[in-house]
C-alpha cells in the first residue's frame with residue numbers, strides 16, 4: 110500500500126452513509142410524502158433503509174425544476190411524517206460543468222465520469238500507477254469466489270489506460286465540492302454506469318486502487334453490470350451471470366477497503382434499479398450472505414405511478430392520462446432518442462391513441478402497472494410513458510393541479526410500488542408479507558382505538 114492511498118480514509122472526513130440506502134426520484138416534486146411512507150413501513154418491519162432523493166441535471170432541465178426544490182419537498186415530508194433517521198439529497202450524475210447548481214442543496218454527490226472513459230491515459234502515467242501498485246499484479250483469492258483475480262501486466266496496463274482519466278476527473282469534481290462545501294458535509298458516489306461496456310470485477314479492483322490514490326473517499330460505486338437495465342422494466346440478461354458478477358464485485362470491494370484504505374462502508378450502487386424484479390432475489394441473497402451494504406437508485410418508476418393513480422381516479426384525470434399517451438405517441442421519436450440505449454419498445458405492441466381513448470380506468474392502469482403476471486401488462490406502453498414525462502412537464506399547472514386533486518389514488522400507488530415491489534423483495538425476499546393496504550388497516554384500527562380511549566376517558 111502506498112502513503113497516498115491512505116488519504117482516502119485518514120485525512121479526508123466525510124458524511125457517513127448508512128448500510129442500506131435507496132434512491133427515489135420524484136420528477137414533479139409531489140410524491141416525497143408517499144415515498145417516505147414506504148421507508149416508514151420498512152422501518153416498522155425492522156429494516157433501516159435510508160431514503161435518498163436523487164435528481165439529475167438532465168431531469169431538472171427537462172422538468173424546469175431547481176435542485177433546491179428537491180430538498181424543500183423532502184424536508185416537508187420529513188417534518189410531516191416525523192422521520193427521525195438520516196435522509197439525503199443526491200446530485201445525480203453531476204460533472205464539473207453541472208455541479209455548482211447543486212452545492213447548496215445536496216449532501217450526496219454522484220460523480221459521473223463516464224465521458225472521460227475511452228481517452229487513454231499516457232503510457233508514462235500508466236507505468237507510474239502500476240509501479241505504485243504491485244499488488245494489482247498479484248493473484249488474489251477472494252473469499253466465496255471460485256476464481257481468483259489475476260491480472261497480467263498487459264491487462265492491467267490496458268485497464269489503467271482506459272480508466273485513469275475517468276478517475277482523475279472524479280478526483281477533480283470531488284476536490285471542487287470538498288473545497289466549497291467541506292469534506293465532512295457530503296457523501297461521494299462514483300458512477301461509471303452510463304458507458305458502453307460493463308466493468309468486470311478485476312476492472313473494479315483497479316479503479317478502486319486509482320480512486321484511493323486520488324483521495325476520493327467514495328462510499329458507493331456504480332459500475333455498469335452485465336445485462337440490460339432498461340428504464341422501468343425488468344432486467345434483461347443472464348440472471349445467474351449477474352449474481353456471480355454482483356457477488357464478485359462485493360468481494361472485490363471488501364478487499365479493496367482493506368488494501369487501499371477506503372471507507373469501511375463502501376458499497377455497490379445499482380443504477381436504473383427500479384423494476385428489475387428478476388435480480389432482486391439474487392441481490393437479497395448476496396447481501397444476506399456477505400453482510401454487504403447496498404444503494405439502489407430508482408427514478409421514473411414513481412412518475413408512472415402518478416399516471417396509474419390518475420387513470421384510477423377516472424373522469425378528467427383519466428382523460429389527462431390518455432392525452433399524455435396520445436402526445437407521447439405523436440412525439441415518440443423525439444422522446445425516445447435520448448434513451449435509445451436503455452429502452453426496447455416494440456412499435457407493433459403500442460396501442461393506438463384512439464384505442465386507448467376507449468379504455469376504462471382499469472384497462473389503462475393494468476396496461477401500465479408493472480405486474481408481469483397480468484396478461485394486460487404492456488411493457489412497450491410502459492416504456493413509452495416512462496420517457497414521456499416531458500409531455501407532462503409541458504402541461505405545467507394543468508398536470509400539477511391534477512396530481513393534487515388525485516392525491517389519494519396516486520400516493521397509494523406510489524407507496525405500494527416502492528414498498529411491496531421494491532423494498533420488500535430486496536431487503537427481505539421472503540418473510541415480510543406486510544402490504545400497504547394491511548398497514549393502512551392497522552393504522553385505522555390504531556386510530557379508532559385511540560379515539561375510543563379518548564371518548565371513554567372523557568365520559
Ligand SMILES: [Zn+2]
Pocket residue numbers: 202300302303331380381
Ligand atoms: Zn446512473
